[in-house]
Amino acid sequence: MTHWKYKRLWISFMQYINQIARDAMLFLSCLAPVLYGLFIKFGIPAAEKFLTGYYSRKEVLVPYFIIFDLFLVVLTPMMFSFASSMVILGEIDDGITKYMSVTPIGRGGYLISRLVFPLIFSLLVSIIVMNVFSLTIISLEMITVLSFLSSVLGFITSMMVVSLSANKVEGMAITKMSGISMIGILLPFFVSARIQYLAMILPSFWMAKYAMEGKITYLILCIMVSVGWILLLLRKFMKKII
Amino acid sequence: MRIINLIKGDIRFQFKYGFYLVYAVFTAVYILLIFVMPLVWRERAAAIMVFSDPAAMGLFFMGAIVLLEKSERVLNSIAVSPVKTGEYILSKVMSLLFISVVVGITIMLPTGTKSLFASVVGIAFGSAFFTLCGLIVAANISSLNQFLTTSVPIEIISFLPPIFYLFGYDSMLMLIHPGCIIISLISGNSKHLFLLSAILSMWLVVLYFIAHKYIRKMFQNAGGVSL
Numbered sequence: 279m280t281h282w283k284y285k286r287l288w289i290s291f292m293q294y295i296n297q298i299a300r301d302a303m304l305f306l307s308c309l310a311p312v313l314y315g316l317f318i319k320f321g322i323p324a325a326e327k328f329l330t331g332y333y334s335r336k337e338v339l340v341p342y343f344i345i346f347d348l349f350l351v352v353l354t355p356m357m358f359s360f361a362s363s364m365v366i367l368g369e370i371d372d373g374i375t376k377y378m379s380v381t382p383i384g385r386g387g388y389l390i391s392r393l394v395f396p397l398i399f400s401l402l403v404s405i406i407v408m409n410v411f412s413l414t415i416i417s418l419e420m421i422t423v424l425s426f427l428s429s430v431l432g433f434i435t436s437m438m439v440v441s442l443s444a445n446k447v448e449g450m451a452i453t454k455m456s457g458i459s460m461i462g463i464l465l466p467f468f469v470s471a472r473i474q475y476l477a478m479i480l481p482s483f484w485m486a487k488y489a490m491e492g493k494i495t496y497l498i499l500c501i502m503v504s505v506g507w508i509l510l511l512l513r514k515f516m517k518k519i520i
Numbered sequence: 521m522r523i524i525n526l527i528k529g530d531i532r533f534q535f536k537y538g539f540y541l542v543y544a545v546f547t548a549v550y551i552l553l554i555f556v557m558p559l560v561w562r563e564r565a566a567a568i569m570v571f572s573d574p575a576a577m578g579l580f581f582m583g584a585i586v587l588l589e590k591s592e593r594v595l596n597s598i599a600v601s602p603v604k605t606g607e608y609i610l611s612k613v614m615s616l617l618f619i620s621v622v623v624g625i626t627i628m629l630p631t632g633t634k635s636l637f638a639s640v641v642g643i644a645f646g647s648a649f650f651t652l653c654g655l656i657v658a659a660n661i662s663s664l665n666q667f668l669t670t671s672v673p674i675e676i677i678s679f680l681p682p683i684f685y686l687f688g689y690d691s692m693l694m695l696i697h698p699g700c701i702i703i704s705l706i707s708g709n710s711k712h713l714f715l716l717s718a719i720l721s722m723w724l725v726v727l728y729f730i731a732h733k734y735i736r737k738m739f740q741n742a743g744g745v746s747l
Contacts (some may be wrong), residue, residue, distance in 0.1 A: 303665035306672065364664040371591045446584040446591075446664055451538040454580070458549060468556075 283387075290383050290391035298361045307357035308403060314353055315411030318346045322413060341467075343413040348463045348489055351408055351424045352482070355432030358400040360453060362392055363439040366519070367449040370440070375519040385516050393436055397429040404428060420492070427485045427500055434481065434507045435459070441514040466490055479503065523607050530615035539581070543574065543623045554631050564686055566631040567707035570639075572679060574623035575646030575702065578616045579675065582654025583667025585612070586738075599739040608739075609731055613651045620647035624706070634708030641713065642705025645720045649698055650678070652727035659734035698723045 298304040322339060329338040369375050379385045404425035412421065435456050443449040462482030465474045467490070477483040484500035487493075534540065550569050554562050589595045598608060624643035625636070633639045653674055661667045682699035686707065694700040701716045 297663070298665055301663055301665035302669040306669050360668075361665055364668070368587075368663055371588070445537070446588050447533075447537040447581065450581055450584040450664075451542045455538075455542050455545065458545070461549075 286383055287387050287391050290387065291395040294365060294392055294396065297365055303361045307354065307361055310357055311350065311354045311403065311407045315350055315407050318350060318413055319411045322346055344489055345463065345467055347408070347412050347414055348486055350411060351404055352428040352431060352460070352463070354404040354407060355397055355400045355429045356435065358396045359432035359436045362396050363436045363449060363453065366392055366436070366440050367443065367446050370519065371445060379519060385519055388519060389515070393433055397433050400432060401425050401429040423497065424485065424489060427481065430504045431481050431485070434504060434511065437508065437511040437515045441511050441518055462486060481507065522603065523610060526603065526607055526611035527614045530611050531618060534615060534619060539619060543619060546573065547623050547626050550627050551630055562631050563707060566627055567686060567703055568683060570624045570627050570643060570706050571646060571682060571703045574620045574627070575643050575706065576650040577620060578647060578651025578654040579671055582651060582658045583661060583664055583671065586655070586658035587664060595739065605732055605736045605739060609655060609728065609735060612655060613648050616651045617644055617647040635710035638705050638710035638713055639708050641717060642702050645717070645724070646702040646706065648724055649702065649720070649727065652724065652731050655731045656727070656734055659738040695719070
């Protein structure tokens with residue numbers, strides 16, 4: 279790709295950043311993980327101290343600290359994913375995507391500037407936030423991998439919201455519905471039986487398994503499931519933006 | 521008759537755009553979650569779930585509903601029709617109130633409530649309250665992200681005190697806050713039902729007039745020119 283191709287993608291991305299900055303969504307997307315991070319960093323250990331005293335037990339919340347971390351790692355990409363979905367839905371409703379697809383940016387460039395670039399940005403924010411606020415001591419490699427996986431999850435969520443909805447209202451309904459996919463984070467911790475594998479189609483499920491046990495198999499499965507979702511939604515997404 | 525047709529139209533619209541499907545799934549998930557919780561948590565958990573979701577759906581969806589009506593030029597058609605601003609507001613409130621009450625009862629019934637009547641009154645007031653808040657915000661925004669960022673502070677102010685109230689900070693002073701009254705009613709507290717309903721009605725009247733002012737202005741500006 280030549281230099282000017284990068285430049286026009288960058289310009290398109292900056293248009294997106296301007297839009298979400300104007301709506302204060304950029305600020306909120308960066309603020310929310312910090313607030314949640316402060317809450318888990320200081321609130322959860324304080325709650326643990328209180329609960330262990332109250333129930334006279336050695337630990338109450340400690341085994342679940344990693345769940346708070348997992349929600350922290352997915353929060354930033356999810357906020358950016360929501361912002362991207364809403365910008366794209368707005369642009370589809372206003373007919374802007376049709377014009378964009380016949381400009382030199384094209385449909386692929388539009389996808390990159392509205393979904394890939396924002397999620398690279400959220401990946402960086404996620405890594406920083408995790409390094410500062412993570413409750414469990416996990417390595418930088420683990421943080422980077424989990425941040426990457428959650429950015430891909432955000433990418434899939436945006437594609438799903440845009441592909442399956444005909445307008446903003448349906449988009450909001452599907453955004454709400456997609457929140458259920460977060461149940462995949464909780465299942466490995468609370469459902470020990472094989473029934474938990476009913477959630478095997480959710481990348482969040484394999485991400486949680488990987489964070490829990492650190493097995494490379496789970497990481498590969500998470501990537502495979504994510505790629506499956508992307509391939510399934512890509513054609514529909516591309517059709518939608520013309 | 522006109523108002524009945526408006527409400528029917530709004531319900532049809534909500535059905536078409538998947539509200540009923542989404543809430544069928546969410547109702548099942550909420551009931552499932554409630555039943556995996558320890559018995560002592562269930563009542564409070566159900567009240568929080570109903571308060572923050574089906575009752576507050578107006579605040580979540582109203583931005584998208586109004587923005588879609590703007591982009592599809594529905595508002596322009598309504599603006600030149602005999603439909604009055606009050607009827608438009610009432611139609612939005614009643615149509616969302618219907619689905620909120622149905623979903624709320626479906627969640628509250630299996631978990632058990634001290635007074636089903638109080639719960640229904642609470643869900644209905646909650647739904648009307650949040651829909652009016654949603655309408656006020658929606659009339660003043662131009663994008664969904666803007667709606668979200670504007671509605672977040674309202675959500676924090678509306679949701680946090682009621683949760684503190686439910687978890688024991690139940691001073692009488694808290695009952696000035698509409699959210700505290702709503703969550704108290706939803707959890708089946710039928711004490712002072714008449715008085716609490718009167719306080720909530722006053723809140724709704726105030727919100728209605730604010731919403732009326734902004735929606736009227738929105739209709740007058742429909743199409744980009746002041747009528």
